[in-house]
Amino acid sequence: MRKYLKFYIDGHWVPPETPKQISVINPASEEVCGYISAGSIVDVNRAVTAAKRAFVTFSRTSREERIELLQRVLAEFRKRLGHFGKAVTEEMGSPASLADEAHVPSGILYLNAGIEDLKTFKFEEDRGTTRIVKEPIGVCGMITPWNWPISQLVCKVVPALATGCTMVVKPSEQAPFSAYIWAEVMDAAGVPAGVFNMINGLGPEVGAAIASHPGIDMVSFTGSTRAGIEVARAAAATIKRVTQELGGKSPNIILEDADFETAVSHGVRSVMSNSGQSCNAPTRMLVPTTRMEEAAAIAKRVAEVTTVGDPNDGVSIGPVVNRSQWEKIQRLIQVGVDEGATLVTGGVGRPVGTGKGFYVKPTVFANVKNHMTIAREEIFGPVLSILSYENIDQAVEIANDTEYGLAAYISGSDTKTIRVVASQLRAGQVSINGGGDATAPFGGYKLSGNGREVGEYGFHEYLEIKAVLGYGSKPTAK
Known part of the structure; x- marks a missing residue:
């Protein structure tokens, strides 16, 4: 029986504001296999405060520092492969072979791809006398699904780390175990306090609080089209960027x-x-x-x-x-x-x-x-x-x-x-003809969402564009 009752906020495991628990059901047995705590707006506020504070310094880290950080995360992730596989099987019913050969390895793939993309990504370029600068967008809210629980979490966190953003994550309450292990990986890798924060809870409570929070600058959501519409509505009042990977009928x-x-x-x-x-x-x-x-x-x-x-x-x-x-x-x-x-x-x-x-x-x-x-x-x-x-x-x-x-x-x-x-x-x-590329940009048209995930194109969702006019001009003589 798993009991994951604390949240990861500002580099520490902390109890929730209100000790309310959610049962997690093993879909293969229909029996309770664990418990998580149900977060609230108070917990979200604490996490956002930590993320905003951490953004001041993390956003100014160098490319080399972030590459080194991602490499440490990858090393810690590799140590926990077996734990991730067992968690995915237990929380959402994936056959052990699929968990070990697809769900979990996707995390390694996204980490490796993110590291390689970061090495060559252009954060600055000159166009005449104007410099175009791509800067981290800020504090990112991430709401992840139950169907590919670790895969979808990693493909959101990696570009955020790579671009210098901080984050507040809410995993699906249906499949929260692998996300908890991921938070342990982030802690073991030495991710700076406040850069990664994770709160468990229900969508209408924690998810809505993240989407509507004025201290969060963008939301990345993966889930149903119905829920995606609600996230967009909640986010609209604060004019934050919303990227969504939603349903399909391919x-x-x-x-x-x-x-x-x-x-x-x-x-x-x-x-x-x-x-x-x-x-x-x-x-x-x-x-x-x-x-x-x-x-x-x-x-x-x-x-x-x-x-x-x-x-x-x-x-x-x-x-x-x-x-x-x-x-x-x-x-x-x-x-x-x-x-x-x-x-x-x-x-x-x-x-x-x-x-x-x-x-x-x-x-x-x-x-x-x-x-x-x-x-x-x-x-x-x-x-x-x-x-x-x-x-x-x-x-x-x-x-x-x-x-x-x-x-x-x-x-x-x-x-x-x-x-x-x-x-x-x-x-x-x-x-x-069955062609596949797990590092290709992923996202949809119409009600399947907006924005793209994975690789270089995934980076863009976490960046703002600043034009510095006259950057290359020669000083005017006095």
């Missing part, structure tokens, strides 16, 4: 000349991974009308060998994060049936062999129309919708006919055609 266009076995199989596995709890999952598969039956048969085969169960038992996918998510997914699967989509495999109810735990059957629908609920709403579970198109123009039209725009996927053999299609898709990332 299209996966499989062209007529693609290797169907490979493309469909990869698409199904990508949807099922992490129990479908990835905002960029390719949940709308688009195939030529004449290939629908073939695609459905391949998808059925792949989905039915996707093992579901205890995340410590070597399964493909574990549970979804909590009861409310499980109930939402069950409701949407039933809606898919009721609206006339063809249920290829899966369906409502728990998979055979599972008892307690928020387990969902790997589910595939075929003959889905883009107006159907399962093609419009983000289900956030292991559910794939297969849609048909008559020609490439219609495929692009269907792909873009969504309020989201986080990611898109294309498979095919003709490079020219693929590139033309990619240029027409309204999405922040487009993956061609």
Whole structure:
């Protein structure tokens, strides 16, 4: 039983202002596996005060000092890999293999990438007699999600440290364990007091307090579009910058000349991974009308060998994060049936062999129309919708006919055609034939958010731009 009841503020572990606790539920067992404290506006005020004080000196550190700091953080992170993996599995149900091979290593990747980007990033440049200076924006509020808990935390903290910002973090109360271990890493690495502060609590209380706080200069939020809208509303009164990575309903266009076995199989596995709890999952598969039956048969085969169960038992996918998510997914699967989509495999109810735990059957629908609920709403579970198109123009039209725009996927053999299609898709990332780059800028169009995370482009969100006019002018003679 984990008990993480203190907050990390101004370089110290401190008790909350009010001793109110939140239970953390293990989604594989539906039992309480730990407790965290519920913060309040008073705790946020304390953290912001510490962060503002620390910003005065940390914002003036050199590039070399911040590189050295990030290297120390990386060294301490490596010492705790096993602890992070166990925490992610326990808090959100990730299979141990996925936690150890994807969730946790992403932290190393983001740290290494941040260090390398910082070495060459241009904080100053001259344009004629004007000097353009990129300065740290100030105190940053960070609200992180439960579906990739350590990954999303690290990809926010790294650019903030790299650019000289200080921060106040609120992890998801659904998956707070790995964030607590991260705070221990920051402490062990010798991050200066007040630079990193972490408070646990509920979104409507701590999250809202961070978003609306006049002492916070920007907010970086990852989560649902609904919650992102509330964060933006809370932040509006103080005119702070808000960057958001929100929901998705990503299209996966499989062209007529693609290797169907490979493309469909990869698409199904990508949807099922992490129990479908990835905002960029390719949940709308688009195939030529004449290939629908073939695609459905391949998808059925792949989905039915996707093992579901205890995340410590070597399964493909574990549970979804909590009861409310499980109930939402069950409701949407039933809606898919009721609206006339063809249920290829899966369906409502728990998979055979599972008892307690928020387990969902790997589910595939075929003959889905883009107006159907399962093609419009983000289900956030292991559910794939297969849609048909008559020609490439219609495929692009269907792909873009969504309020989201986080990611898109294309498979095919003709490079020219693929590139033309990619240029027409309204999405922040487009993956061609399974191509991946974890250090590429990540973020979306439309209701999928604004701003970008990761790498050099992620740095820009934490910087203000100052133009110093006449910087290069020669002094006027007296």
